[in-house]
Amino acid sequence: MAKHQSGSFSDSARAALRLLEGGGGGLVSPQEAESRMKLTQSQRKEIQLTLSDLGYDIGAADGNFGQKTRRAISRYQKALGLTETGYVNSIVANRLELVGVTRTDSAxxxxxxxxxxxxxxxxxxxxxxxxxxxxxxxxxxxxxxxxxxxxxxxxxxxxxxxxxxxxxxxxxxxxxxxxxxxxxxxxxxxxxxxxxxxxxxxxxxxxxxxxxxxxxxxxxxxxxxxxxxxxxxxxxxxxxxxxxxxxxxxxxxxxxxxxxxxxxxxxxxxxxxxxxxxxxxxxxxxxxxxxxxxx
CATH class of the missing domain: 3.10.100.10 (Mannose-Binding Protein A, subunit A)
Structure with missing residues (x-):
């Protein structure tokens, strides 16, 4: 942001910063960031199926994020150079082209x-x-x-x-x-x-x-x-x-x-x-x- 005050990448940076900031100025936990997205069962299945198509072992594509799915999300985050939390945020959702989540310039x-x-x-x-x-x-x-x-x-x-x-x-x-x-x-x-x-x-x-x-x-x-x-x-x-x-x-x-x-x-x-x-x-x-x- 110090180098790029305007343009498509700065918009992505601002979105990432908003993701990190809580209502009282504190940091939002990965769990809370995912919770705030209010993912539907269908969207969770879509995430699992997309990760599976990319070669990750997600277990069953049932819309429930169990241990295997969380591990697959962590591996995908590592591949993107993101912190490995195992929880979905808007950046991950955009990279996976999740339907119903607004696209940002991270994709x-x-x-x-x-x-x-x-x-x-x-x-x-x-x-x-x-x-x-x-x-x-x-x-x-x-x-x-x-x-x-x-x-x-x-x-x-x-x-x-x-x-x-x-x-x-x-x-x-x-x-x-x-x-x-x-x-x-x-x-x-x-x-x-x-x-x-x-x-x-x-x-x-x-x-x-x-x-x-x-x-x-x-x-x-x-x-x-x-x-x-x-x-x-x-x-x-x-x-x-x-x-x-x-x-x-x-x-x-x-x-x-x-x-x-x-x-x-x-x-x-x-x-x-x-x-x-x-x-x-x-x-x-x-x-x-x-x-x-x-x-």
Whole structure:
């Protein structure tokens, strides 16, 4: 707080301080901090299931925080660099993306893409991937966040082709994002959803479209159209897909790369259109950004 009086991180710091301060100015115990959250049985189950998905042994996901769950919470806190109390607080809840708990910037860097000074981040972030991302993307406005142990960075870069995006990821010794579940897709889309600059919109004479960032999905040359031969750049199997209905459609020859995309029939307002689905695009297309994944 002495160094950063304003900005998204200072808001997180103030929230953390409020968590520590009691009504009379004294410290709140970990038990009391958890109690004040008034977690429902459903939210407790959600915490247990999420920890289990991350590889922690929580025992039964029954909504009751027994010895195994408390131990798993402690281990998760240690992984985050937090004090190992075994009790949930708002920071843990946000990192676990607990439904019904207001998100703070402890989960995502900001609501809109912004410039980050790598030197300043060294005093704020302990994850070396974040520092590396800020260094290799110096001069670019970014939004970053962690999901499932991976760091995702949404890069604002107007008129970027898929090859431009791919090259940027390679310079960062990373790759364009691969997506293996709805939860992962929703998280990535949530990174940039509130920044209108990350979308290109227009009307092509028949549909009003909303184009989002590029992702790391490519079709093999000469593959059976329109759905054959699609693969993640990482070589991961394509066990999950989120194509817009009736897509990919190979609208133009060479539409072999994927981005976030949605459209409405006719000349319509797309301001409230959720473009979390995918479409196939080609080298002639550009986007206002791309998603880089750091492992």
């Amino acid at each position: 995502v860097s900001a609501d809109e893409a912004r410039l980050f000074d790598p030197e300043d981040l060294k005093g704020l972030e302990t994850d070396e991937r974040t520092i590396r991302a800020a260094q290799c993307l110096r001069g670019k406005e970014i939004i970053y966040g962690e999901f499932g142990g991976r760091l995702y960075v949404a890069v604002y870069d107007r008129h970027s082709s898929w090859q431009t995006a791919k090259s940027a990821a390679q310079r960062c010794e990373a790759h364009l994002a691969s997506i293996s579940s709805k939860a992962e897709n929703d998280f990535i889309y949530g990174l940039f959803e509130t920044d209108d600059r990350m979308f290109e919109t227009g009307f092509d004479g028949s549909v009003s479209y909303k184009m989002g960032p590029w992702i790391g999905l490519e079709q093999d040359p000469g593959a059976r159209e329109p759905r054959g031969g699609w693969r993640w750049l990482t070589g991961e199997p394509m066990n999950y897909n989120n194509w817009l209905p009736n897509h990919p459609n190979e609208h133009k020859q060479g539409d072999d790369f994927a981005m976030f995309y949605a459209h409405l029939d006719g000349n319509r307002d797309t301001a409230d259109l959720k473009a979390s689905t995918w479409d196939d695009m080609g080298p002639q297309n550009s986007s206002h950004g791309y998603i880089i994944e750091f492992r």
